[in-house]
Amino acid sequence: MTGAGMEPAKVDRIFQALGDPTRRAILDALSRQPSSVSDLARPLDMSLAAVVQHIQALEESGLVRTEKQGRVRTCHLMPETFATAERWLSERRTLWERRLDRLGALLDEEENG
Amino acid sequence: MTGAGMEPAKVDRIFQALGDPTRRAILDALSRQPSSVSDLARPLDMSLAAVVQHIQALEESGLVRTEKQGRVRTCHLMPETFATAERWLSERRTLWERRLDRLGALLDEEENG
DNA sequence: AATATTGTTAAGTTGATACTTAACTATACA
DNA sequence: TGTATAGTTAAGTATCAACTTAACAATATT
Numbered sequence: 001m002t003g004a005g006m007e008p009a010k011v012d013r014i015f016q017a018l019g020d021p022t023r024r025a026i027l028d029a030l031s032r033q034p035s036s037v038s039d040l041a042r043p044l045d046m047s048l049a050a051v052v053q054h055i056q057a058l059e060e061s062g063l064v065r066t067e068k069q070g071r072v073r074t075c076h077l078m079p080e081t082f083a084t085a086e087r088w089l090s091e092r093r094t095l096w097e098r099r100l101d102r103l104g105a106l107l108d109e110e111e112n113g
Numbered sequence: 114m115t116g117a118g119m120e121p122a123k124v125d126r127i128f129q130a131l132g133d134p135t136r137r138a139i140l141d142a143l144s145r146q147p148s149s150v151s152d153l154a155r156p157l158d159m160s161l162a163a164v165v166q167h168i169q170a171l172e173e174s175g176l177v178r179t180e181k182q183g184r185v186r187t188c189h190l191m192p193e194t195f196a197t198a199e200r201w202l203s204e205r206r207t208l209w210e211r212r213l214d215r216l217g218a219l220l221d222e223e224e225n226g
Numbered sequence: 227a228a229t230a231t232t233g234t235t236a237a238g239t240t241g242a243t244a245c246t247t248a249a250c251t252a253t254a255c256a
Numbered sequence: 257t258g259t260a261t262a263g264t265t266a267a268g269t270a271t272c273a274a275c276t277t278a279a280c281a282a283t284a285t286t
Contacts, residue, residue, distance in 0.1 A: 008134075012134055015131045015132050015137065018128045018131065018132065019131065019133075020273085024124075030209070031206070036232080037233060038232060038233080046274090046275070047277080048232080048234095049234080049235085049275085049277080049278095050274070050275055052235090057273095068233085070284075071231070071281095071282060071283040072233080077209045079206045079209055082202050082203070082206035086199050086202045086203055086206070089198055089202075090199055091144075092140060092144035092195065093190070093192045093195035093199070095144040095145065096143070096144045096189075096190045096192055099145075099146070133243090149262080150262070151261085151263080160245075160247080161262080161263070162245085163245055163246080165263065165264065166243095166244080166245085167244090170243095181263085183262090184252060184253040184262045184263065185253090185261095185262060186262080
């Protein structure tokens with residue numbers, strides 16, 4: 001049995017955050033190592049302010065957490081939030097797949113039984 | 114080894130499609146049973162035309178496939194596309210988690226070794 | 227102390243996207 | 257044959273999201 005599922009508002013913000021390609025690029029970079037805001041901004045073709053805004057969205061979604069020490073803010077992934085999104089997807093996928101299996105079994109019975 | 118990953122353009126459309134709450138509601142309904150366009154529209158507080166447009170986005174992303182027979186178009190989930198999104202997430206999550214593990218091991222060595 | 231670096235915030239612009247209505251096509255049904 | 261049902265398409269609107277610039281704050285460097 002898979003759990004009852006997370007509050008929809010949380011899932012909403014997670015998937016909304018994942019919907020933007022720049023934010024996914026940031027997540028991709030962060031999967032390799034924690035990084036500062038300007039590290040993350042360097043390869044991206046946009047202002048630092050824009051990147052800051054993306055990081056805020058990612059943090060509000062829970063996909064990223066940040067700490068500031070001195071003048072540099074360091075960002076890192078939050079794997080549990082990734083897992084929440086994965087679960088949303090896999091719950092629906094497997095629900096569907098199990099349905100297909102049952103249907104297949106039913107057809108077999110009809111054929112053989 | 115996990116594969117090299119799918120063409121980014123495809124992943125883009127998948128996650129963009131997943132970013133909308135109405136579309137996720139449609140996917141949720143479809144995880145339980147295949148449905149016609151008007152079946153899907155009934156619980157949603159918007160015009161049929163709007164729902165049609167959402168379904169088009171879902172179909173272009175590959176999350177849903179549809180066939181029309183007679184005047185009714187039936188929609189169903191495409192589990193492989195769900196799996197593609199799940200893989201994108203889990204690849205990054207596990208990359209990060211393995212990194213954490215290595216770091217933990219390193220600290221242990223330092224402590225004990 | 228002066229300067230450079232790092233990040234934050236506010237305000238405005240622009241383009242994308244989620245809707246609407248309306249006109250239409252195609253199929254099923256009485 | 258006429259009417260209801262199911263869906264499609266086009267065109268317009270309005271909201272939202274992603275950016276910009278600019279002014280600022282805080283910390284580090286020389």
